[in-house]
Amino acid sequence: MKNKFFCPFPWNHLMFKSNGRVQACCETYEHQFDPGGATIAEIANHPIIKQLRLDILDPDKVPGMCWKCENREQVLGTSVRMNTALMHKHWDEESAKQATNADGSMDNFHLEHLDIRWSNLCNYKCRFCHLGSSNLWLKETQMLGQYVSDAYNPKTGIAEYDMDWEDLKTHLPYVRYVKLAGGEPAIMPGTYQLLEELIRIGNTKKAKLTLITNATTLQYGKYDLIGLMSEFDICKVQMSMEGMGIRHEWARSGKKDWDTIAENIQQFEKWSNVTYDKLNQNNDSNTRKLNFHTGISWMNMYHLADFVLAYPNIKFVFNLVTQPKEMSMLHFDVKELKRCSDYYTELLQTVHTPMVTDHLQQLKNAIDNSIKKTDQSGNVNNFRMMQDKLDHFRNQSFTTAYPEWAHLYA
Secondary structure (H helix, E strand, C coil): CCCCCCCCHHHHEEEECCCCCEECCCCCHHHCECCCCCCHHHHCCCHHHHHHHHHHCCCCCCCHHHHHHHHHHHHCCCCHHHHHHHHCCCCCHHHHHHHCCCCCCCCCCCCCEEEECCECCCCCCCCCCCCCCCHHHHHHHHHCCCCCCCCCCCCCCCCECCCCHHHHHHHHHHCCEEEECCCCHHHCHHHHHHHHHHHHCCCCCCCEEEEEECCCCCEECCEEHHHHHCCCCEEEEEEECCCCHHHHHHHHHCCCCHHHHHHHHHHHHHHHCCCHHHHCCCCCCCEEEEEEEEEECCCCCCHHHHHHHHCCCCEEEEEECCCCHHHCHHHCCHHHHHHHHHHHHHHHCCCCCHHHHHHHHHHHHHHHHHHHHCCCCCCHHHHHHHHHHHHHHHCCCHHHHCHHHHHHHC
16 A cells, blocks of 8 residues: 655655754754764664654555645645655655665665755844744844753854765765755855865756745855856756735845845846746756745735736745744634635736736635634734734834734734
C-alpha cells in the first residue's frame, strides 16, 4: 500500500539554521536539533530524520511534524511536500525503501537539496518574524521580555551556522537544488562564497538556484547579485513581501523604503523577462523565474487584491500564515472571512486577465477554505496587545497602515 503523503526530503535534503541547529525541512522547525559537530552524512542519520523516513514510508501515517504541509494542502491545495515531489521525481516510495535500512538510516546520503541559512543577519524585522530569522529583532525580543538564548550575540543579535566548509564541498557536486534564505541572504558573505564555489566546479547547469529575498539589495561589496545568478541555467528569485507602500513598510521593515523596493522589482523583471505562460510550461532549460513569495493572513487579505492588480505580469506564490496564531485566517472571525470572500466574488466579475484572475481566485479559495476550518480562537486583543507595543517601539500604527481593520480597534 502506498503512502499518499510521500515526500522525498528525508532522503536528500537538510536545512541548516543560523542558530546552529538542523531540521528536516523549512516546515519542521518545531523539531530542529543540535548536530553536535557531526558531518552532513552523520546528521542525515540523526534519530529524528531516521524516524521521519520510517513514518513517511508507513501507509497509515501522516508524520506529526508534517502538519503544516497537511494544513496547507487542505486550504491552498499545495505545499512544500507537493512541490518537492515534483522537483525530485527520481525519488519515489520504491527508491526510498531501497535506500532505507530497517532502523531508518541511510548508507550513502548525498545532499541533493541544500537549504542553508548562514546567519540571521537581516535588514528587516518583519512583524511575523522573530530573532531566529532576523538579528534586528534583538531589542524587541528583550523589550517583550522573551528569552534570548546564548546562540545569539548579546550586542548584535547575530547567530551563524558554523558550517564545515570542506565537508559541504564534498556534497556540492551532487547538489541539484540550492535554496538561499535568511535572514536576508543578499547581505550574507556565505551566499557569495557558495555561489562562487558552485560556479568554480561547473555545477551551474544541474544545480537549480532559488533565492528568497526581501529585494532590498542587488549589490553587495564587489558582488553583483544578478550577475552571479545569471551564471546558472535555472535560477528563481522569490521576492518575499506581503503588500505595497505603507502596508509593506508596517509589516516588513519599519522603514520608508517602498520606492527602493519597487525599483528593484523592476530590475528583477528585466533580468527574468519570462512571461507567465512560459512559466506554466515547466520549461527547465535556461530559465530565469521570478515570483512574489507572499503570506496570506487576515491582516492583508483585502490588500493582496491591490497587490496582484498592481503586478499583473509577475507570478504570486501564496503561503498560508499559520503562526503567529493571532495573524492566521485559520483562527479568525468567520463573519470577517465571509465578508472578504464576498469582496473577492464581486472583484472577480470585473477582472478578465487570466493570470490576475487566477491569483485572485487562489486568494478567494484560501479564504473560503479558511471559513470551513477556522476555530475562531484568534484573540484580537492578544494581537493588539503585541502590535501596540511594537507600534510604540517603532513609531508606527497598525490602523494607519491597514485602515480596513480600524473597526477591530474601535
